[in-house]
Amino acid sequence: KESVTPLLEGQVYQHSDTHHFCYTNTHVPRWHEIWTRTQIRVNSSHMFRVTQVDSEEELEGFSVWDVISSFLKEKLNDTSIDVDLYSNKTCLKVELLEAGTTYSVILFRRFDPKLFLIFFLGLLLFFCGDMLSRSQLFYYSAGISFGLLASLLILVYMMSKVMPRKSPVYFLLVGGWSFSLYLLQLIFKNLREICKSYWQYVLGYLLLVGFVSFGVCYRYGPLENQRSINLLSWALQLLGLLLMYSGIQIHPIALALVVIAICTKNLDYPLQWAFTAYRRVQGARHRPSPPRLLTEEEYRVQGEVETRKALEELRNYCRSPDFSAWTAVSRIQCPKRFADFVGGSCHVTPNEVSAHEREYSLDGIFLEDQLFEEDEDED
Secondary structure (H helix, E strand, O other): OOEEEEOOOOOEEOOOOEEEEEOOOOOOOOHOOOOOEEEEEEEEEEEEEEEEOOOOHHHHHOOOOHHHHHHOOOOEEEEEEOOOOOOOEEEEEEEEOOOOOOEEEEEEEEEEEEHHHHHHHHHHHHHHHHHHOOOHHHHHHHHHHHHHHHHHHHHHHHHHOOOOOOOOOHHHHHHHHHHHHHHHHHHOHHHHHHHOOOHHHHHHHHHHHHHHHHHHHHHHHHOOOOOHHHHHHHHHHHHHHHHHHHHOOOOHHHHHHHHHHHHHOOOOOHHHHHHHHHHHHHHOOOOOOOOOOOHHHHHHHHHHHHHHHHHHHHHHHHHHOOOOHHHEEEEEEOHHHHHHHHHEEEEOOOHHHHHHHHHHHHHHHHHHHHHHHHHHOOO
16 A cells, blocks of 8 residues: 555645645635635646545545546646645545656746636626626627637537447447537636647637537527517526536535625615605605695785785886887777876776675675575576
8 A cells, every 4th residue: 555645735646656645624614715715736847647536445445437547648748737725635646657757846826817716707697697698799709619619519510410329439429528618728727838839720729610610690680579588688697607506616605695695686666665654754745735625805905915916016017118008009999098097097996996885795795695596496
């Protein structure tokens, strides 16, 4: 049984043979470490292979899957292994491919900007999902990006449709999905070297697949059905919540932030209801009281005062230079009476006053009511 070296934070371990390492996690995560990642970095000038397990017993165990994965596992000279903050123990095995290879192993903590970008992207998708689901720019951008990333999977799917069901090639295509995912992983890990060495092929691939993806998106067009738009919006919001949760290393804080985001997004409805109720209460409280009705005596006095005031304003206007006296005199029946009114006389004659009193006095009103009653009886 090979010896296992325990890893301590910040300490560098130098070895020149195949060796086992284990890290026992005793650190309690704190709230300010939400974007902090613990990593084990293995560096060497030659190629090596690293196998990660969760316990020391798995380092010595043997399985067919380990043999298969050893052939598929990428050979590197510099790699970093992420350690879960809540894992009790993380073990790894470093296998040398060349004799005399020296490598170093170090465990450290650092702020990971990728976690922050994942959280920010999730926040953006969650709060802007409604707008993005209706955006044509997002539709074409997402379609082209999906076509660039999934072109290998689409190629395997199309080949599986062409091949006969009982053909032995079909069984190879079934495993082609896993091989395609593995190939995508290798491409992303070596993306810089691929772009540097084969930039012509990369540019041609991007142009060709991007043009085909744009053609497919243009053929079907953006979403127009409201239910389809709602489904896309909900999918983007759900994806945003998952990215927000995965971008935070501390699970309780991640769950709390997800709940706060959901409450904040749907807070406008309770606020609108509360604001409407508040306005109704304030309106009922500060509603102006109905005006006081005048008594009969107050009504008579106010009528006399306002009438005298209006008549005085009319006299002043008739005496002003803006008033055309000749035009007014030519249109009225009694110019002398009008001149007396402008000079200060009363606007009604004594006969008119007597007739008014007979008609609108109490006796006159009583006689008028009697006449109306007699007319109704006759009808």
